[in-house]
Amino acid sequence: MKMSNMLISTLREVPAEAEIDSHKLMLRAGMIRKMAAGVYNYMPLGLRVLKKIEDIVREEMNATGAQEFLASAMIPAELWQESGRWDAYGAEMFRLKDRGERDFCLGPTHEEVFTDIARNEIKSYKQLPLNLYQIQTKYRDERRPRFGVMRSREFVMKDAYSFDKDQQGLDFVYDKMHDAYVKIFNRCGLDAKCVAADSGAIGGSNSAEFMVKSEVGEDDVVFCTECDYAANIEKASSPAEKEEKQELMEIEKIATPNSRGIEEVSAFLNVSSIKTVKTLLYKVDEKIIAVFVRGDREVNEVKVANAVDASGDMEMASHEEYINAAGCDIGFAGPVGIKADIVLVDEEVKNMYNFISGANETGYHLKNVNYGRDFEGIVGDFRKVVEGQKCPVCGGIVTIARGTEVGHIFKLGTKYSEAMNANFIDEDGKEKPFIMGCYGIGVTRTMASIIEQHHDENGIIWPLSVAPYHVSVIPVNIKDEEQVEVAKNIYEDLVNMGIEVLLDDRNERAGVKFKDSELMGIPMRVTVGKKIGDGEIEFKLRNGEMEVMKIKDVCNIIKTEFDKNNIKLK
Template identity: 45%
Template sequence: MAHAAQVQRMSRLMFKTLRDDPADAEVLSHKLLVRAGFVRRTAAGVWSWLPLGKKVLANIERIVREEMDAIGGQEVLLPALLPKEPYEATGRWEEYGAELFRLKDRRGGDYLLGPTHEEIFTQLVKDQCTSYKDLPVILYQIQTKYRDEARPRAGILRGREFQMKDSYSFDTADEGLAESYALHRAAYQRIFERLGLDYRICAAIAGAMGGSKSEEFLAPAAAGEDVFADCPSCDFAANTEAITYELKPVDAAGVPALEEIPTPDTPTIETLAAHLDVPASATLKNLLVKVNGEIVAVGVPGDREVDMGKVEAHFAPAVVELVTAEDFVGRDDLVRGYVGPQGLEKVTYLADPRVAPGTAWITGANEEGLHAKNVVAGRDFEVDAYVDVVVVQEGDPCPNCGTGLKLDRAIEIGHIFQLGRKYADAFQLDVLGQNGKPVRVTMGSYGIGVSRAVAALAEQHADDKGLCWPREVAPADVHVVAAGKAKQTELALDVADQLGAAGLRVLVDDRPGVSPGVKFTDAELIGVPTIVVAGRRAGEGVVEVKDRRTGEREELTVAEAVARLSA
């Protein structure tokens, strides 16, 4: 039976390759995984895994499972359909906003489709563990998760239903949490190495998860939604969202008093800088946003862009929106295009650390056509809080060594968090300590995007002909092509059987009436690491063995080929 499953005849495989990219596909992995017949779109951000894709997914799951078991992780399976109450207890029922799929059952009870399971795991451990002797515990599951993404895009890279491995550690002491975190970090390194993914471990901000320490595993890829900064001189690497500029106050003693200057028709930084003939960096840009409906101003140097991700992370889980024209109605204190912090008594003012105390700026004078110069932070206006919210740019100084940073796009394939006691506090998760007194439990949470890893692999392992799977995740070890008529098909099936008997997973293209050219093209598109062709010299029992990645090819007898490949 095992043998039967090892050899898959393509004449009986449900698959269809496409020569053209799907019309809606923007990124490489989306194009190739659809064209090679690995996945099929069922709805926006909702995908079906076809036989070849399911094999890759299963291989990744197996590797993740083995490495999680190896660090003592215990596999469980929690529901995806979850009651509202635990998520209300932590505030996430509201905080998740529109990203949460909510639904009602037939009795009107509120449910959600789990985006992540901190609440349920915390309740589970509260029920199961009562003493310090029951800890530490690492629990994991490989499960379907749901997030109602605003813009489901990029194929399976960012779906609304997706496969994740999520795990949770429970410890009585901070040192224990640090150890559980280190175990996961090492397991993730082994997992991504076995998967064949190129990745970097980057400092990250925790976002809506809460907690203190957090690192991301980022796989560099053009299709990535994350941007990370890499220092060419030291080992610093971080998600650009996590990079913060140091606050360095300067002495403003020599700066003249604030002076208003007429600046007609200069509602933008560009028009202002041109009008005054100063660099944009001399001006102060005041961005207005609404945080849970209330207007907040954010000041950054005029030459820098605001990273809305950083702003959202700062206010998370509150909802952050840009202001619209309507928000200015009835607000005489807010003069669109001429806002300056020195006139914003009613508005919370955040500033980038680059707007340090003592720095002087040209900024709006809160009156149409009027700006002010020599506006000094801490003298002419107060900053309610400093938050680094600017977009990191290529060449910005490394926070560690000062060298100009290099920027790259990447896919987040894993994320590890030291959550601390946030969820334990919400559910009063205590165990009896060694001294007989209750101890509040400290938690970590750890995720791997299992279905996303398929996309990350496709992004990193492809060429102009198609996919090139690393062996351990490939849908098969060997792709045997019958390139010809009956003689070739007979030999191909024979080679496939021998390879299957040797324990290799074999795909054999025995489709009748399909030309060798089409079969070769399909084999390159599907991307099994080794391609064996029974072709011109089939009569002599000679096949061609080709490495999909390098293109190296060699003619071998069947016996040689089987011996070589099963070695």
């Protein structure tokens, strides 16, 4: 492409609206332009990158035997009412009516649509397994669209839905999707880590996220500093700590008139918070849940919700509900004698001896409380992991970092097939619900994440696999006919090799051209200047040093870069 014919929209200034590097650089390099909050137009250069990422996704999905499909973005409300998500989805769903007042949404995701397709098209186990995917525009009315295409309201997603006759089939395709995702992100040059994720009420280790570390990420991810363990904070665990066994002492009521909550009580009694137990009361599905964790721990509400199989939203108990359950004012509740529908006891509490907790009486706490003797409940892992704790796999130390999700693989099981009556006839002649999985990749978000990981102060540094163009050829002086001629020849030779080249034939200073080429992140640059007198040009990798070389060698050097990166030329 000759740059004199292109829409070049590079900006020297950093746009005020952009907060993170990828957003700033996509605007400055002329990749995207804002249409409305969280809604972007892709300029020619940006679209080329987007299409390359899409093609990598498509190739790897096809290689797994998945079949490409394309569902409509408009989805009738009826399908979402069947699954129960029309009301549940809330304000994040864009809704509209047609001229006949019929309700539609703009699909934020497509589980319902693909379940519907399966129940209509698949009758028999003989047609299984099946994995359908699409690369399609999705719509989510984010409360706070931010960071350019990193968190936008209209975005491109790859979503796949698998249908199997049994759990074994699902496990197989889930693993295949995992491996395909590893390949996809590798090929995109993106360091994305597979992280165990919470899978909600379905339970089990049925969900994993592909996360990239990012200060502006929406999730906390727990990483082991020694082994490969990584998990979303919602899912992460750490071995429960254990006190040394002690003799059980007699329970004792002590007046703590002005001390509410763990901090005040431990200060007042001058004991460490690890000798106390914290009480939290929640309400979900009309039930009161009491949760007990060690005084210095935080409750992991996702683990609690999973443990009680919550179907509705979980919230803190109201003041009135607290008084009803504990019989006392806030700050004095404890495990002994609490009136709750479900009692959840963190396993660390079970491992404690003679601890302090609220007495369920205003102004009092209990000393020498012990699990088993004084109260009982469902024992499990209900606490949040914190930095410095031990890795559940290797015992190393864990750290916590913010991350952005670029992919998600999920064993849905029969959640949607049961709700929507999507069945097949199995080999034994019986009707059974499909065993489903779903697998997403945020394509536009992947694009922004690549930039987050590949840039410097001068601009983007695209990996060769997704670069909008591979090489820019820059004649230093456009008025020097010989330079222009040599540049054109190199350009044409490279194009004939199947390489995507920008010929910067604009009547601009060389410095402007270099700056634009770096800002746009073109991986290789060939500068044609005065040295052509000696048969030489300058070659520079975007993130390498400038080399002077013979004109006749440049095509080979460039070809070598493709080989190094395992990229086939078309």
